Amino acid sequence: xxxVEQDPGPxxxxxxxxxxxxxxxxxxxxxxxxxxRQYSRKGPELLMYTYSxxxxxxxxFTAQVDxxxxxxxxxIRDSQPSDSATYLCAMKxxxxxYIPTFGxxxxxxxxx
Amino acid sequence: xTAVSQTPKYLVTQMGNDKSIKCEQNLGHDTMYxxxxxxxxxxxxxxxxxNKELIINETVPNRFSPxxxxxxxxxxxxxxxxxxxxxxxxxxxxQDQGFADYGYTFGSGTRLTVV
Numbered sequence: 727x728x729x730v731e732q733d734p735g736p737x738x739x740x741x742x743x744x745x746x747x748x749x750x751x752x753x754x755x756x757x758x759x760x761x762x763r764q765y766s767r768k769g770p771e772l773l774m775y776t777y778s779x780x781x782x783x784x785x786x787f788t789a790q791v792d793x794x795x796x797x798x799x800x801x802i803r804d805s806q807p808s809d810s811a812t813y814l815c816a817m818k819x820x821x822x823x824y825i826p827t828f829g830x831x832x833x834x835x836x837x838x
Numbered sequence: 839x840t841a842v843s844q845t846p847k848y849l850v851t852q853m854g855n856d857k858s859i860k861c862e863q864n865l866g867h868d869t870m871y872x873x874x875x876x877x878x879x880x881x882x883x884x885x886x887x888x889n890k891e892l893i894i895n896e897t898v899p900n901r902f903s904p905x906x907x908x909x910x911x912x913x914x915x916x917x918x919x920x921x922x923x924x925x926x927x928x929x930x931x932x933q934d935q936g937f938a939d940y941g942y943t944f945g946s947g948t949r950l951t952v953v
Contacts, residue, residue, distance in 0.1 A: 734879065767946070770928075770944050772942065825894060826942075
């Protein structure tokens, strides 16, 4: 079992839909949780960052962490075709190694 | 102004050749990284440099050798290229070794194809 599991998709939704992207993990030491967005032929860019459990909102994006279930989510409201990209989760412990472990990414397609 | 720039963007070369990829960041970050993204999109850390000093060297064949002439540059040299080296190589940088909420800034990648 990989440390971070993420369904590669693709996930195809109509414009305006609410999108839910998820990752599960096995390492209970993970404390920092990040979501990166990667457009085709580009490098990943940091979208959102949360520490420990709880929710964080930024515009149409909400990141949620449930440490008891070792499950994190990214919700996108009112999805747009420009949101079509691969979304990678990443996480790391608070001490020791500061290199995050990445999920393999979920490909999202928002069609008009 | 590109924050993290890599050259070349595309590299097609024959097995057995030696090639280099260059990376430069103008963000003033003190840590730089090389990542490899395979065909299944997994991003794997290869090397990390902090202020020109190697701090992370994952299990990577010694045909791969990073060099950091200064903290704004991190180059990757690959000897005796093999078919399995075909992948996208990303350079990244971060402040404070990736702590807090700065995250990493990635370059656009170098798509290496070994034939």
